[in-house]
Amino acid sequence: xxxxxxxxxxxxxxxxxxxxxxxxxxxxxxxxxxxxxxxxxxxxxxxxxxxxxxxxxxxxxxxxxxxxxxxxxxxxxxxxxxxxxxxxxxxxxxxxxxxxxxxxxxxxxxxxxxxxxxxxxxxxxxxxxxxxxxxxxxxxxxxxxxxxxxxxxxxxxxxxxxxxxxxxxxxxxxxxxxxxxxxxxxxxxxxxxxxxxxxxxxxxxxxxxxxxxxxxxxxxxxxxxxxxxxxxxxxxxxxxxxxxxxxxxxxxxxxxxxxxxxxxxxxxxxxxxxxxxxxxxxxxxxxxxxxxxxxxxxxxxxxxxxxxxxxxxxxxxxxxxxxxxxxxxxxxxxxxxxxxxxxxxxxxxxxxxx
Amino acid sequence: xxxxxxxxxxxxxxxxxxxxxxxxxxxxxxxxxxxxxxxxxxxxxxxxxxxxxxxxxxxxxxxxxxxxxxxxxxxxxxxxxxxxxxxxxxxxxxxxxxxxxxxxxxxxxxxxxxxxxxxxxxxxxxxxxxxxxxxxxxxxxxxxxxxxxxxxxxxxxxxxxxxxxxxxxxxxxxxxxxxxxxxxxxxxxxxxxxxxxxxxxxxxxxxxxxxxxxxxxxxxxxxxxxxxxxxxxxxxxxxxxxxxxxxxxxxxxxxxxxxxxxxxxxxxxxxxxxxxxxxxxxxxxxxxxxx
Numbered sequence: 001x002x003x004x005x006x007x008x009x010x011x012x013x014x015x016x017x018x019x020x021x022x023x024x025x026x027x028x029x030x031x032x033x034x035x036x037x038x039x040x041x042x043x044x045x046x047x048x049x050x051x052x053x054x055x056x057x058x059x060x061x062x063x064x065x066x067x068x069x070x071x072x073x074x075x076x077x078x079x080x081x082x083x084x085x086x087x088x089x090x091x092x093x094x095x096x097x098x099x100x101x102x103x104x105x106x107x108x109x110x111x112x113x114x115x116x117x118x119x120x121x122x123x124x125x126x127x128x129x130x131x132x133x134x135x136x137x138x139x140x141x142x143x144x145x146x147x148x149x150x151x152x153x154x155x156x157x158x159x160x161x162x163x164x165x166x167x168x169x170x171x172x173x174x175x176x177x178x179x180x181x182x183x184x185x186x187x188x189x190x191x192x193x194x195x196x197x198x199x200x201x202x203x204x205x206x207x208x209x210x211x212x213x214x215x216x217x218x219x220x221x222x223x224x225x226x227x228x229x230x231x232x233x234x235x236x237x238x239x240x241x242x243x244x245x246x247x248x249x250x251x252x253x254x255x256x257x258x259x260x261x262x263x264x265x266x267x268x269x270x271x272x273x274x275x276x277x278x279x280x281x282x283x284x285x286x287x288x289x290x291x292x293x294x295x296x297x298x299x300x301x302x303x304x305x306x307x308x309x310x311x312x313x314x315x316x317x318x319x320x321x322x323x324x325x326x327x328x329x330x331x332x333x334x335x336x337x338x339x340x341x342x343x344x345x346x347x348x349x350x351x352x353x354x
Numbered sequence: 355x356x357x358x359x360x361x362x363x364x365x366x367x368x369x370x371x372x373x374x375x376x377x378x379x380x381x382x383x384x385x386x387x388x389x390x391x392x393x394x395x396x397x398x399x400x401x402x403x404x405x406x407x408x409x410x411x412x413x414x415x416x417x418x419x420x421x422x423x424x425x426x427x428x429x430x431x432x433x434x435x436x437x438x439x440x441x442x443x444x445x446x447x448x449x450x451x452x453x454x455x456x457x458x459x460x461x462x463x464x465x466x467x468x469x470x471x472x473x474x475x476x477x478x479x480x481x482x483x484x485x486x487x488x489x490x491x492x493x494x495x496x497x498x499x500x501x502x503x504x505x506x507x508x509x510x511x512x513x514x515x516x517x518x519x520x521x522x523x524x525x526x527x528x529x530x531x532x533x534x535x536x537x538x539x540x541x542x543x544x545x546x547x548x549x550x551x552x553x554x555x556x557x558x559x560x561x562x563x564x565x566x567x568x569x570x571x572x573x574x575x576x577x578x579x580x581x582x583x584x585x586x587x588x589x590x591x592x593x594x595x596x597x598x599x600x601x602x603x604x605x606x607x608x609x610x611x612x613x614x615x616x617x618x619x620x621x622x623x624x625x626x627x628x629x630x631x632x633x634x635x636x637x638x639x640x641x642x643x644x645x
Contacts, residue, residue, distance in 0.1 A: 062612045065395035087394045161512050167593075169613055206598045208515040213486070213594070222490050222514070338391045338398075338409075338616070345614035346419075352601045352609075353425050 022047035024276040027071040029263070030055055030212055031235055032124070034296035037289060045279050055211045056168050064089050064268070071268045072277040077261045078113040081120045083335045084266065090119040091267040097278040100285035100305075108262060108302035113332075120264035121281050124231075124293050125300030127330060128171050128259040129319055131214075131233030133224040135247035136162075142225070144252040147179035150227050151198050156205035162224040164217065167209035169348035170333055171259060172199065175227060178256045184331045187340050192347055199351045209352070215239065218249045229261075230319045234298025251319035257329030262302065294320070380628060387621035388412040395615030416618040420626070426606070430626065433603040437585040440524040444532040444581045445574065447525070452536035452573075453566075456543075463541075470533045478527065482594050485523055489514040489595070515597035523591040528584065532577040539573025540566070575642040583631045603627060 022045070026033075030053040038049050052071075054060045057080035064074075065087065076084060084090050095101060104122050114120045132144050140158045148155055150165055166172050174184035176195035186192070207223060215232050217223040219239040226233075236249040265284060267277045283289055287305030294301045294310050300320050301310065315321055322330065336344060390398035390409035402410025420426050455466045473481060488495050491512065500510040513519055543566065551561045589604030603623065610620030 056613065058613045058615060062395055062615050065392075065615065066611075083394050161515075203598050207512070208597050208600075217490075220490065220492055222492060335394075338393050341614050342391070342616060342619075345609070345616055345619075346423075348609070348614070349606060350425060352605075353429055353599070 022273070022276060024049050024273060024280055025070055025072045025271075026051045026280070027060070027074045027268075028053060029075060031215065031232060032075065032263070032297065032299070034292060036296065037284075037292050040289070041280060041283050044283060045276060047276055049280075058168075058170070061087075069268075069270045070272060072271040072273050073280055074266050074268055075123050075263050076266065077263050077333070078111060078120070079333045079335045081264055081266055082113040085114060085119055089269055091269045091271060091274060092118050093121060093267065093281070094274075094278060098282045098285065100282050100287075103285055103287055103290070103303050103305035105302050105304045111262075114264070120266045121285060122302040123263045123265045123284060124290075125263065125302060126229040126231050126261050127253060127300065127319060127322070128166070128175065128228065128261070129230055129233070130252045130254060131218060131226045131228055131236060131249050132252060133218065133221065133247050134250050136224040144225070145255050147175055147254045147256055149225060149252075149254075150206075151176065151179050151202045153201055153205060156202060159224050160205045161207050162222075163206045163226070164208050164210035164214045164223050165206055165227040167211035169344055170336075172209075172227070172351075173344065173347070174259045174331075174333060175254075178254070178258060178331075181256065184259050185334045187336070187343070189343065192343065196347045196351060200354060203351065203354075219243065219245070221245065221247065231297050231299040234317075234320070238298075251317070253319045253322060253326060255329075257326075257331065260300075260330035260332055262332060380625075383621045383624055383628075386617055387416055387625050388414070389618050390415070391616045391618050395617070397617050416622045419619060420622050426623070429601070429603050429606060430630070433586055434630075436521065436524065436602060437582050439521060440528060440585040441532075441578050441582045443521070443525045444529050445578065448529060448532035448536055448577065449570075449574075452533050452540050455533075455537050456540040467534075467537060470530050470537075473530065479590065479594075481527070482523055482591060485519070485526065485595060486514060489519050489522070512597075514595065515600070517597070517600065519595040519597075520592050520600055520602075523595045524585050524588065527588075527591065528581040531580040531584075535576040535580060536570065536573045539570050539576075543569055572642045575638040579635055579638045582634060586631060586634075587627055 024045070024047055026049055028051055033051065038051070042049055054063070057077050060074065060076055061080055061083055064084065074084075081090075098121060101117070101121055108122045109117055130144055130147075130149055132142075132149075136142075136159075137144055142149060142155060142158055150156070150163055156163065165175075173192070173195055176198045177184055177186050177191065179198060180191070180194055182188075182191050182195075210217070210226070214223060214226040214228050215236045216239075218226050218233075218236040230251050233249055233251040240247060240249050265281045267274055267281075271277050284293075285303065287303060287307075288309050290301060290303040291306035291309030293299050294306065294314060298314065298317075298320055301307070307315075318326065386397055389400065390411070390413060392398050398409045400410065400412070451470075455463055455470075458466060487493060490496060491510075491514065496513050499513065503509045503511060547565050547569075548561050551565055556564065587604045587607070589602065589608045592600045592602050592605055593608075607620050607623045607627070610616045610623065
């Protein structure tokens, strides 16, 4: 009986004890952080990291706009950083606590989205591209050097029902706009209608709009071609290797260009622990820790000091480190105003329903 | 204490609950449906600062958008069909099951009811993800199914990311909501009625059709409402199991609030969904009371 009482007492004591511990609340993209890095940071700060996930910037903004609280660090893409700044949702960074900010390459600092980096510190990059099952694509002779792979019915004919595209209106429209030779930020109605026509023509060949389970579907072999983030394709390849699948998942950067997402760490204005948040940001800006991110999850890296620690195999990947010629064709998304969002949403609904 | 006071005491808490968690939010949503969307999401202010570029005040814009394009009403109709099909399949599966539980020996009944509720112990999303694996092309189930239809020269048919997958998910998730009210109703039937009918020479089918089924109608209506209404607004199942044309009205509403950050239009869609649901409950209650 005494034993039982002790156990019960312990059970009641546990939550109280857990609450007292230092906890950093990180609201991050799914699959955008390696467990090892988290463990090392936890050992370094003697705190716990509690990570929650989102799969789209709009989802993050919508949640914060609706009054979500309790997050310390967020990792939005730069266009979302700009929107969050205008929404007055962020806390300015205390640069004195971030000596490692000097490691970031100058071309990724002081962008128009956040002049002077008052609020944001670059974290990692990803390119939205095409990931494919190398064996199947070779067998079927499907070209993967262009957006035509997911948009041209002639090519799609061979992989019908084995393709997923992103369940994100901005990303999918951007790919279609690039395919047509327009900018990813084009808001001209005629061009958007053209892009819509491209999507509608290709839609019957796709299996699904998929924002977060395409990694698994690629790894298992259910899907042969997926439109998604470069680091997700890297992860899918690692998973396929680990499961000893007879194929690999490779990334292909379309020749027309693609969306480049520079994601940055920001602190929410109602962050419960800005001290831990700054510690975390500075930790992630350290060359070695930043390089880990690239080595383990295959994200692009804006950190100059990280380059020396990145494995040569990953450095050679064009989808992670594009050459200067390709880099010129990459574009970052800009945030849309409410009118443009409505126009986009109308097109997106038509694409999804028709 | 007077009976009047007692009545209020009993009905007070649920009334307050409905007021706080249903009536007030619905009124807020009604107001939101007439507002302009905010620049970064949320709502534009009701009273503007006088800046001519700033949108503020009330508008019929979102309603005009809804009724101006058949696509939205079409989606409501599609969701209505899915919800109706789900309700019918649930009824067809749940009725025999509930009847079986009622007619089984008393000592097993609680266990059988527990088995019906058991799936609730694991998270709903995990159960739906499990269906993703069951229906995926690599699964034994899909291979067996396609081997079977292959005998007739059909297929292979993709099961995952299809309307069938969505329907399976919907029926699977909502089945207990049909079984429980049916069981609660069937259990109360007086067996003497069936004995009397048998003594008077009624066949087993006639006994069911003339006695059990009419008496169970309140349970059928309650179960149908419990299945139909959530099925009408659900978005997670079409999101996970549906294909490229799998979206239902719930997905469109989620899209307005999360992806497009267009609260007014999302509110219009939600208002119409709520109206339809109330209409359905009203109809079910009316039918049940008429009996």
